[in-house]
Amino acid sequence: GAGVSQSPSNKVTEKGKDVELRCDPISGHTALYWYRQSLGQGLEFLIYFQGNSAPDKSGLPSDRFSAERTGGSVSTLTIQRTQQEDSAVYLCASSPQRASTYEQYFGPGTRLTVT
Amino acid sequence: QQPVQSPQAVILREGEDAVINCSSSKALYSVHWYRQKHGEAPVFLMILLKGGEQKGHEKISASFNEKKQQSSLYLTASQLSYSGTYFCGTETTDSWGKLQFGAGTQVVVTP
Numbered sequence: 001g002a003g004v005s006q007s008p009s010n011k012v013t014e015k016g017k018d019v020e021l022r023c024d025p026i027s028g029h030t031a032l033y034w035y036r037q038s039l040g041q042g043l044e045f046l047i048y049f050q051g052n053s054a055p056d057k058s059g060l061p062s063d064r065f066s067a068e069r070t071g072g073s074v075s076t077l078t079i080q081r082t083q084q085e086d087s088a089v090y091l092c093a094s095s096p097q098r099a100s101t102y103e104q105y106f107g108p109g110t111r112l113t114v115t
Numbered sequence: 116q117q118p119v120q121s122p123q124a125v126i127l128r129e130g131e132d133a134v135i136n137c138s139s140s141k142a143l144y145s146v147h148w149y150r151q152k153h154g155e156a157p158v159f160l161m162i163l164l165k166g167g168e169q170k171g172h173e174k175i176s177a178s179f180n181e182k183k184q185q186s187s188l189y190l191t192a193s194q195l196s197y198s199g200t201y202f203c204g205t206e207t208t209d210s211w212g213k214l215q216f217g218a219g220t221q222v223v224v225t226p
Contacts, residue, residue, distance in 0.1 A: 031212065042117075042202060043157070043216035050212055058213075091156065098212030100145050101170065103159035 002026065004107035006092050012113045013082055021077040021110045025094030032075050033095070033104060034067055038088045046090075049075065050098050082114045116141065118205045120217035127193045127224045135220045137203030139184040146179055146186040147204040147214055150197075157202060160188070165208075190222065198224045 005024045013019050025032050034046040045059040049069045060066070064082075069075040079086055089111050093104035118139045125133050137146060145164045148171075149157040161171030163179035163186055171177070176189045186205075190197055200221050204214035 033214075035216075042218040043204070045213060045215055048213050056210075056213055100206055100211060101162065101164065101168075103147070103162065103170075104149075104157075104214070105159075106156035108156055 004092055004094050004105050006090075006107040006110050008110060009108065010111045010113075012115060015084060015114055016081055018078065018080045019082055019112065021079075021090050021092075021112070023075045023077070023092030023094075023107060025073065025075070025092070026105055027073075029094035029096055029105070030072065031095040031098050031102070031104075032069055033093045034075070034077050035091045035093065036061075036088045037091060037109070043091065046077070079112075082112075084114050087112055087114045116207075117215050118203055118217040120201075120203055120220050122220060123218070124221040125223070127190070127197075127222065129193060129195060129224060129226055131193055133190045133193065133222065135188040135190070135201050135203075135222075137186045137188075137205070137217055139205045139207070141184065141205075141207040141209070143179075143181065143184050143186075143205055144208045144211060145206040146177075147206070148175070148177060148186075148188050149202045149204065149216075150199045151202065151219075152199040160201075193222075193224045195224050195226065198222055 032049040035043040048056040089109040095102045148160040151157040200219040
């Protein structure tokens, strides 16, 4: 079946512009996660959606970052007034339910470059 | 909150064994292990739960010491395909459903 998809695969933007990154999770998966991975670094948790519950936004690095999940499916991560330190690969993952007993299925990521 | 992984990197010859450790400062509910090859998305290896339940691939073995808040991943009789960066993700008892990942352990298996 179809896995997690993300678009665009690559995004180059100028400093100060806004960007939107999209994630299509596996159908039926109620949990959705966003992570950021800087070059050669680990996975930095950003935000977590579980069903209809309020999202856990504790990992968002600043108020320039926001995310929404519409209809319990597609999610969009928005970065406003991008800065060079926002350059990274943004990974989305989905899971049948919350992480405890279910593996996360990762998408291919969006590589964001801020010039 | 981020777990600490050790070693940072390890180089093995095919057939050799290695252990990767993951340590948390907080009480854990579960530990997850993923492997990421260069330029690819992380791939699931194993989940270890508080209480002893495990889910994962048969060829991978790991342990979870709840008292010490530590987990270890065992690479036995390593193969070239084991090369990659291994990440542990920890779910603490005060933050269910959310994983904090370590910085990763880079594993290189040579012929």
